[in-house]
Amino acid sequence: MKIPTDRFYSRSHEWLLLEGQIGGVGITDYAQRELSDIVFVELPAIGTHVQRGQAVATIESVKAASDIYSPATGEVLEVNTALAQEPGLMNTDPYGKGWLFRIRVEAPEETERLESPETYAKLIAGSTESPPTP
């Protein structure tokens, strides 16, 4: 299970990659495996202001629909439009081409509420069932 060390993780299995004030958001390798084949994604509108922990996107896999929670508070600046035609990118490259959206992070201190790669690794090592809800 891949867990890149350059980013933060939520307990609901999203990642946040900070570049200055801009945060990239996606789902983890663990999440994509649990969801299995992702066939559709509904992304937030650009310009939406989202709260940390707010359900902002929906992913539909062959199994079911799952909510995606924003790991940070801020304005949505950009969404990954390639996912509309190729939602499977979330399965094949969850930390790269399968990113979901970018937001302007308003409160960088919020990252203290997220997990480090090490803690997240321990978290998923202990769970073999479906991802818990936040």
Added chain:
Amino acid sequence: MGSFAGWTLPIVYSSVAEEVLSVRRKAGLFDISHMGEILLEGPDAPGWLDQLLPSKITALPTGRGRYSFLLKENGGIIDDFFVYRIEPSRFLLVVNAATTQTDVRWFSEKLSRAKVALTDESECWGGLALQGPEAREILRRVLPDLPEAFERRAIIAASWKGSSFWIARTGYTGEDGAELFFPAPLGTSLWDALLQAGASSGLRPCGLAARDILRLEACLPLNGHELNEEMTPLEARMGWVVDWEKSTSFPGKEALLEKRSRGLDISLVAFAAEHPAPPPRAGYPLWAGETVVGKVTSGGYSPTLEAAIGMGYVKTPLTTESTRLTYLVRGARYPVTLKPAPLYRRKNR
């Protein structure tokens, strides 16, 4: 893994999409041991079944199978299954897991006076389905004595490690292939032998999620979804299963004849959504403008057709291909086009 009708089932091995495409392009192996196997035998069996099923069983040649139904008096579908005539007076019924006990009770209640014995082998037999364009070649590597003339819907006795079992050229994927029904202890070695023999042909183990998408692409109905006690074979567009000409009566015959002359209120349709769209799921209403005119019975994403597809019941005036319907997901409308069934048809090879 998942639970269903008291069985633990393999849902997905690697990726549903990859498993589906592997069956369409190469081959896939499914564990279908949850299916029920019922044996009916005795000198009265053919004529007795003629009076119970909508199909003309006395006309079914030995060594062949036929798709049929158990019907209520009002024509509602209790179960759908394959009935194989394995010997002149011996029949194998392969029925749905969830309805096996209902079927056994239904037949048992009708056994008195008839010289027919019923054996429920569901707990003792396993089942494997080998499906895909490479399936027959792979089967031949494991069972070289398989006769050359093994036609579609044929069933033959085969032998494995000294035990005999049944192979039918049937399936539930829309591809060519075979289904094997055997005493459960043979299961592991048959599974391993087939997987090994098929490795060079691209055979892979497939779960029941892939099987569900494959049957949906091929518009094969599923009991509990397209088929239930509220629907007759006519609404399900399976009227071809009914032998209207046979002289014997059978449960549901009067109701079906009446319904056939009166016409239908609703009918099963197949549809595809424009890409991209979320998969329509069972139970979603189907809309014509602002009015609900039907309901999705099965839906999902088809990796073969690269579109969200489904089946559902729709009011009959709207079942033409020019009808534009929509389904609603989280407030957004997704248009669908009604398509002739099956949505996927295999090319003749």
